[in-house]
Amino acid sequence: MPENTTTAPPGLPAAETGTTAGEELKQQYTLRSAFALAFSDVSPIVGLYGVFALGVVTAGPAFWWAFPVVLVGQLLVSGVFGELVSRWPLQGSVYQWARHLIGPRYGWFTNWAYMWGLTLALSALSYAASGFLIEAIGLTGVSGTTQALIALGVLLFGSAANMIGGRVLKVLLYCSLAAELVATLGIGIVLLFVHREHAFSTLLSGGDTAHGAQWLFGPFLGAVAMAGWSFVGFESAGSIAEEVKESRRVLPKAMPLALAAVGLLVMFASLGILLAMPDIATVLSGKDADPVSTTLQTRLGSSTGKALLIALVVGFTASLMAVQAAVSRSIWAGARDRVIPGSRLLGTLSGPERVPRNAIALTVVVAGSLLFISTSKIYALLLSFANAGFYLSYALPVLGAVYVRLRGTWEPGEVSMGRWGTPVTFAAGAWVVFESVNIAWPRALNGVWYLDWGLLIMTGVLGVIGVLVSRWAFRPGREAPAAPALRSVALDEGGA
Template sequence: MGDNQGAHAVTETTVPLDDSPLTRQPVKEFGLRSAFALSFADLSPIVGIYTVFAIGIVAAGPAFLWAFPLVLVGQLFVCGVFGNLASRWPLQGSVYAWSRELIGRRFGWLTGWAYMWGLTLAIVVLALAASPYLLGAFGDNAPAQLTTELVAVGFLVCGTAVNLLGGRTLKTLIYVALACELVASIGIGIALLIFDRVNSLSVIFNGGGTAHGAHWLIGPFLLPVAYIAYSFIGFEASASVGEEVHDANRALPKAVMYALAFGGVLVILAAAGLVLAIPDMPAVLSGKDTNPIATTLEHSFGSAAGRVTLVMLVVGFTSSMIAVQTAVSRAIWASARDKALPGGALLGKLSGREGMPRYAIGLTFVVACVLVFFGTTKVFALLVSFASFGFILSYYMPIVGLAYRRLRRSIDLSGTWGERWIGIMTGVAVVWLTAEIVNLVWPRAVYSDWYLNWGVLIMTGVLGIIGGLLCWRVFPGGAPVTSGTGAPAAEVTAAEDAA
């Protein structure tokens, strides 16, 4: 029943509201392997490690490593729910489409709004983060801010070109990135653990003087738990292109679970190797060594490995940026297809032999280019925080929607992937994401500027107000809040369940 049910959902929910210009459907370009590679590239162990490592070890000492398995376990429950929803509704836009089908178009729209902003800011973060590594590979270790921003725009141009071409070009680059990720994470992690370990295993139980016992757990440890969420997001990228995946009902649950489980283990392996190989731990804990990963790698492998590492970082960050742009462009296209975005007639078009949403891809490029020039050092930290929050919030909404539908006993998930454990997975995921959202938005005196400490709450409020006003304009009072089939989403789901 599950596969027929999933196929029925695709047939029903992808029917356009009119005959023009939304009649064309996405071309199925992905199989299980390429879908896995897309999710893995978006997750990117390299990006996860290099983005949060220094923050975590300074905030909570070497014992911050325990935050990695904690966050991974919580995210695996989220991923399990996503696998179930993807097998039920393998639709473009993932969390947007699931929220729409579970509760209705307004709820779906607000989920998509959070998701699109989280992903768009992630594109900016990745482009800005990749720039210094590329410049460093060419010997410029202290680039001017404008230089960094212009190089970031160059990354955006290249990434957008790959996405516009799509098809084999996109998949080939993703496979190359996968190879670099494996070498950089498995190779470096194992080499450091076996041949270059200078610290004893007891160091991973050391809080670095930040606090002890329960005070450490409810204080310093919570900061890396918040930031490490950035290491385990993006696994849903393949679900965002669900209508482009062959046998999506079976392939997508495997793709998202394999990407998170495999990528998560690699993140933990590499992070553990780095902590145990740090040559001067006091310098790192005091903040004197501001780039402990580079210092450790140079000490272990010599300066010749420096440029090779930088090139791998560039590949990792770039491939992740391309995968994120792929996911957000599909979310924009799916919303436009449902006439839920201004300019939907244009943004909902597909073009070229591959059926690419090129106008949606172009919009992400323009918005990201504008935001790049606001990416000063202080604002960059805020962008990282809000990108994580945008992801987590957009993950939260369909899971809460599913929990609500299950409590009302108004949904039948018989035959879907993981149906036997969906109740437990949903309950744990709701608790986990609630705690993580509170942890992310909680203002901490980390920065000298108050607006950075309160930045996530401020940006959430501003974008929430803008999103609410746009949602009211798209769905004015009295207008039917329908799904993509033209019928109320809850009624469509109930009819499908009855069928």
């Protein structure tokens, strides 16, 4: 058998992939570059900055314990995903895993949630990056339309990197990885060992948000829901599975390693910031809405403010590029299977590095259009589904794996957890159900009822639309697409 080709696992029909001659995917990623993609998608800077202030206000300094809780739960999920990608190393990650575990419709709805969740996250990341960029270059009095145009520019920059292909994308991701590693490690070390202001016992304080069991089942659950956003995106390495050399062995390592690395960095840096905060009471009262920036400027000098802003632009932009790489492959995988509208156009590959440029362009159109309603409550309502989309698309394949194991029909791939497989899968199933419900639980955080219920509202709206589109995809008389075989022509030219 030629090097870098794969064969169908036992029981999987040897169907064609649906690509035509000249459209084969180019294998150009290795363990190192797959790790960099997953690391950038999760992003320690995005994970830390995105939830820190909300976490402190919601549950006090003791919100920090939400990070290890969520990290352990997500590591369980990454273990299950490692087994699934070893069995089915196909483009689209969660879509393909759910499809092969349960069936085409089940996989379709997994992909529907995944595509919407990631596309909405793409819009949010570009908008956030634009805000930090505006501050970094010192612009003032920027209108909403101007910021939307700057955010569109950030989105187009990331999209250009994705459209050019793996070589440029990998260089940018490596640079981002190095910058984020230095920034988060540096913040943690300097603040914790040089500027620590508070005792470690501060981590046991709920900051008068509540006490005892009331705190545990109220504010802390809210903090766990928020921290859930910090540790998603590690499955993106699986979304490019057919572009990764030796994917069966490489990807089960890349996903949990990236997640664990980001998780430890977030916990370490947030520990340093918490214990060096100049005035915790001001943060708890809401008077200091940006405690990360305040702490760094107070302890390290005003010059660190601009450095932080630059680091945030780098982190959010890198996460944007990784998210787009993942969602474009999921769109392409659905188009290859002819189960989404516009399959002929979206299922093509182009350029010397064989990338799904039309699928990438679709994400630009959707995410970019949403930027121009970014000041409205409709935008906030739409974004409420971003985190839910991740967890829903995680829950479906994990619960599918639970079902298959209960039936006793699971056949492991090349990488397996062995006798730990069943208990880890069951524990991961319990975790994703718990966290999905926890995230969806309406909480009075926005002051507007439909935003507090936004996640459930958007899940319902997108669910109804999904039912209508799926009826078209699986309409009577239409031949069901065959499952893609696990083959990929070796077109790699070496490199990392």
